[in-house]
Amino acid sequence: xxxxxxxxxxxxxxxxxxxxxxxxxxxxxxxxxxxxxxxxxxxxxxxxxxxxxxxxxxxxxxxxxxxxxxxxxxxxxxxxxxxxxxxxxxxxxxxxxxxxxxxxxxxxxxxxxxxxxxxxxxxxxxxxxxxxxxxxxxxxxxxxxxxxxxxxxxxxxxxxxxxxxxxxxxxxxxxxxxxxxxxxxxxxxxxxxxxxxxxxxxxxxxxxxxxxxxxxxxxxxxxxxxxxxxxxxxxxxxxxxxxxxxxxxxxxxxxxxxxxxxxxxxxxxxxxxxxxxxxxxxxxxxxxxxxxxxxxxxxxxxxxxxxxxxxxxxxxxxxxxxxxxxxxxxxxxxxxxxxxxxxxxxxxxxxxxxxxxxxxxxxxxxxxxxxxxxxxxxxxxxxxxxxxxxxxxxxxxxxxxxxxxxxxxxxxxxxxxxxxxxxxxxxxxxxxxxxxxxxxxxxxxxxxxxxxxxxxxxxxxxxxxxxxxxxxxxxxxxxxxxxxxxxxxxxxxxxxxxxxxxxxxxxxxxxxxxxxxxxxxxxxxxxxxxxxxxxxxxxxxxxxxxxxxxxxxxxxxxxxxxxxxxxxxxxxxxxxxxxxxxxxxxxxxxxxxxxxxxxxxxxxxxxxxxxxxxxxxxxxxxxxxxxxxxxxxxxxxxxxxxxxxxxxxxx
Numbered sequence: 322x323x324x325x326x327x328x329x330x331x332x333x334x335x336x337x338x339x340x341x342x343x344x345x346x347x348x349x350x351x352x353x354x355x356x357x358x359x360x361x362x363x364x365x366x367x368x369x370x371x372x373x374x375x376x377x378x379x380x381x382x383x384x385x386x387x388x389x390x391x392x393x394x395x396x397x398x399x400x401x402x403x404x405x406x407x408x409x410x411x412x413x414x415x416x417x418x419x420x421x422x423x424x425x426x427x428x429x430x431x432x433x434x435x436x437x438x439x440x441x442x443x444x445x446x447x448x449x450x451x452x453x454x455x456x457x458x459x460x461x462x463x464x465x466x467x468x469x470x471x472x473x474x475x476x477x478x479x480x481x482x483x484x485x486x487x488x489x490x491x492x493x494x495x496x497x498x499x500x501x502x503x504x505x506x507x508x509x510x511x512x513x514x515x516x517x518x519x520x521x522x523x524x525x526x527x528x529x530x531x532x533x534x535x536x537x538x539x540x541x542x543x544x545x546x547x548x549x550x551x552x553x554x555x556x557x558x559x560x561x562x563x564x565x566x567x568x569x570x571x572x573x574x575x576x577x578x579x580x581x582x583x584x585x586x587x588x589x590x591x592x593x594x595x596x597x598x599x600x601x602x603x604x605x606x607x608x609x610x611x612x613x614x615x616x617x618x619x620x621x622x623x624x625x626x627x628x629x630x631x632x633x634x635x636x637x638x639x640x641x642x643x644x645x646x647x648x649x650x651x652x653x654x655x656x657x658x659x660x661x662x663x664x665x666x667x668x669x670x671x672x673x674x675x676x677x678x679x680x681x682x683x684x685x686x687x688x689x690x691x692x693x694x695x696x697x698x699x700x701x702x703x704x705x706x707x708x709x710x711x712x713x714x715x716x717x718x719x720x721x722x723x724x725x726x727x728x729x730x731x732x733x734x735x736x737x738x739x740x741x742x743x744x745x746x747x748x749x750x751x752x753x754x755x756x757x758x759x760x761x762x763x764x765x766x767x768x769x770x771x772x773x774x775x776x777x778x779x780x781x782x783x784x785x786x787x788x789x790x791x792x793x794x795x796x797x798x799x800x801x802x803x804x805x806x807x808x809x810x811x812x813x814x815x816x817x818x819x820x821x822x823x824x825x826x827x828x829x830x831x832x833x834x835x836x837x838x839x840x841x842x843x844x845x846x847x848x849x850x851x852x853x854x855x856x857x858x859x860x861x862x863x864x865x866x867x868x869x870x871x872x873x874x875x876x877x878x879x880x881x882x883x884x885x886x887x888x889x890x891x892x893x894x895x896x897x898x899x900x901x902x903x904x905x906x907x908x909x910x911x912x913x914x915x916x917x918x919x920x921x922x923x924x925x926x927x928x929x930x931x932x933x934x935x936x937x938x939x940x941x942x943x944x945x946x947x948x949x950x951x952x953x954x955x956x957x958x959x960x961x962x963x964x965x966x967x968x969x970x971x972x
Contacts, residue, residue: 385681391668393527394428396421396437396467397655399577399631402477403445403456404660405463406705408792409780410924413687416662418463419701419783420689424664425467436525437464438534439498440577440631440657441473446480448791449720452712453481454489459708461490461498463701469498471523473536473577474505475633479546487517499523501577503558504538506551521553522562530572530671533625535562539580539606559610560617567623572676573669574614574627578607581633596635603632604646604654611652626651628678629667639663643680653678660923661685696782709785718807721790726802728848728870740852741804742844744837745771747854752843759842770841773797795919798838798845805849809834846915847871874911879903 398421407414428435444457457478464472478486478500487500496518503521507513525532537559543552566574582602589598607630618624629643630652639658646652657665668679691699712718729738749756763771773796777787786792790800799805809831844850853871856864868875876884883900886892892900912920912928920928 385666385668385679385683388668388679388681389670390431390433391679392434392529392671393532393669394433394435395532395575395667395669396425396428396435396469397440397629397631397657397665397667398437398661399440399473399657400442400633400659401439401460401661402442402659403448403453403460404923405456405460406783408786408924411926411928414923414926416660416685418460418661419691419699419705420685420687421661421664422463422467422699422701423689423691424683424685434527435468436527436532437467437469437498438525438575438577438631439464439469439472440633441475441536441579442477442633443472444477444481444486446477449717449722450481450485451715451720452717452790454485455708455711455715457481457486458489459704462704464498465495466700466704470525471501471534471536471577472498473579473631474500474502474519475538475579476542476581479550483550484513484517487514487519491518493518501534501536502538503535503562504543504552504555506553521558522565524566524569524571526569530669530676531570532573532575532669533562533566533569533571534575534577535559536577537579537610539578539582539603541583542579542581545581556613559613563614563617563624564621566625567621570623571625572671574625574629576607576610576614576627576630578603578610578630578632580606582606600635607632607652607654608647608650611646611650615650626676628676629653629655631655631657634658637662639665639682641682643678653680655680657682691782702783705783706785709783709788712790713785713788718788718790718793721794721800723801723803723805723808726799726848728852728867729802729804731866731870738803738810740849741810742799742802742806742834742838742849743851743854744834745798745840745842745844746837748843748850751857756843763840770845773841774839795924796841798840798842799849800838802849804851805844806835806838841919874907874915876907877903880907 404416406417406419425435425437443460445453447453461472474483490500500517500519501521501523502508502519505514505519505521508515508519508521522533522535525534537555538552543550580603582599584595584598584602586595589595611627611630614624614627618626628651630646632654634656636656637659639656643653643655646654655665655667657663663682663684666681666683670677670679691702696702725738726740729740731739745756745759749760759771763769769776774787774793777792777796780786787796793806794800797806800807804810809826811826811830838844848871850871852863853867855861856867880900880903883892883896883903886896887900917928919925922928
């Protein structure tokens with residue numbers, strides 16, 4: 322179990338160098354070219370979790386609904402990474418700015434003075450750059466409706482790139498939430514970023530008490546972007562901000578800490594060891610920063626303590642309490658998790674003894690949805706509607722960067738695209754049983770794959786998700802690949818891809834293609850099928866090479882033999898056990914490598930859950946379809962099978 326107290330920092334000639342660093346040379350600000358698809362420049366996120374220590378007895382969290390009214394309630398958030406609203410595919414999903422608005426409104430309805438502060442990494446750093454900018458604008462405008470006063474600038478904002486993102490969100494009539502970064506140069510009067518509303522810090526005047534917020538970049542993160550930006554020397558910048566806090570009578574200090582420490586991967590391989598080392602280094606740097614602030618307080622007692630330091634974390638789920646940064650240090654550390662699923666609520670109280678804090682985390686669960694009929698009272702829903710309509714206006718679907726499907730680049734292919742999409746109806750001409758089952762399930766709405774596009778089109782409050790490529794990539798057939806939905810490529814011209822056909826396809830053919838690729842159909846799993854169709858019609862060679870590509874999870878010879886015995890009721894108990902073992906292994910690989918590309922834990926929270934209807938419904942469906950597939954080996958007619966009962970969980 323890792324300690325809550327960071328490892329000691331080795332002494333250096335400059336004791337603050339470990340956290341602050343020093344800019345050695347002025348770097349001319351350079352324009353960053355916008356581009357569609359981004360990769361992350363440094364190690365940033367992990368999935369390995371480890372235990373949290375229990376807090377001291379006097380810091381045990383008290384559920385926020387039982388608090389006395391605080392002098393001010395500070396809503397803390399961060400690391401949203403562009404997840405502005407749950408997609409709504411399944412329930413319960415957590416997070417969302419529409420729910421956060423309702424939560425903060427509930428605080429105001431209690432008569433509480435509520436303000437918001439966001440750590441940063443609010444933006445998305447992957448996907449279409451133009452869409453990320455629109456999403457950032459949506460997020461900041463949404464926070465403005467919730468009385469957020471300050472938002473930090475971190476890695477995701479730098480990748481937008483920063484100048485483009487700031488220009489997108491700046492509104493001279495609504496300066497808050499204020500983008501802040503003490504480390505960024507050009508924030509003084511008359512300078513570039515000052516003109517884009519950036520300041521080094523923000524003082525939130527809540528009458529009683531005043532709150533001062535500083536956002537800072539660590540040396541390793543600044544080093545990552547030194548070719549693009551000019552940065553200030555933090556050792557010089559921090560005392561200036563603290564002096565301004567003293568002049569303004571600030572009583573509560575908050576620092577937003579941004580750093581991705583560079584770690585030796587040979588000593589700390591990616592995984593638990595790497596993540597733990599990075600977290601320890603963050604805490605060590607944060608401790609040096611607080612020690613520096615405490616030293617400044619000794620010089621000037623009017624400087625407020627740093628009560629809270631928000632830090633980045635690898636962990637997607639936050640701890641439920643604040644943790645002391647170190648013994649005899651007045652600073653509590655807050656980690657808020659990822660994707661806006663939680664917010665932290667900091668109650669600030671002032672009595673005869675001074676400032677007292679109470680903290681709780683609040684899950685943005687479906688209970689914070691707008692009541693039916695009251696959606697118009699939530700301005701964030703309206704902002705999301707406008708965002709979706711802007712995606713439509715700018716035709717964002719056409720800007721999605723498609724990647725070749727694996728069966729479009731088989732080993733024998735040397736000339737580019739080999740196969741394109743033909744639609745499920747074409748597949749059904751041969752695979753009638755599987756196709757009819759797919760159609761029946763869609764009509765019965767038991768498995769909504771065939772209705773997937775329509776489900777987006779029918780959504781309301783907010784509506785318009787079918788204009789969003791991030792949604793449509795999973796709710797249509799082949800949207801991620803050339804020749805799929807909204808990308809008609811005539812079958813007889815596939816060898817010429819990516820060159821456009823000499824004769825433009827008619828509007829009728831394009832409409833027919835888009836109709837055939839609506840919903841999630843056969844080719845969503847098997848890939849584009851035109852080459853398979855051609856081989857069956859022309860009886861051409863290459864089937865042995867193609868079949869493993871369009872059906873990589875087909876039954877092995879051994880499993881087919883066992884299946885025949887099981888369904889003929891001639892299998893021994895050992896053979897039934899072996900059959901189920903092979904079936905489980907194959908469908909588990911299928912689920913992990915194929916199904917989970919869309920049915921992940923963000924979009925289908927119940928997928929694969931033992932005993933849950935939404936988690937097991939696909940297994941018998943796959944089994945029924947594979948046994949009635951004309952392209953599969955001949956097996957006995959379908960009949961009730963005791964093995965299926967064994968396959969499904971009986972918990």
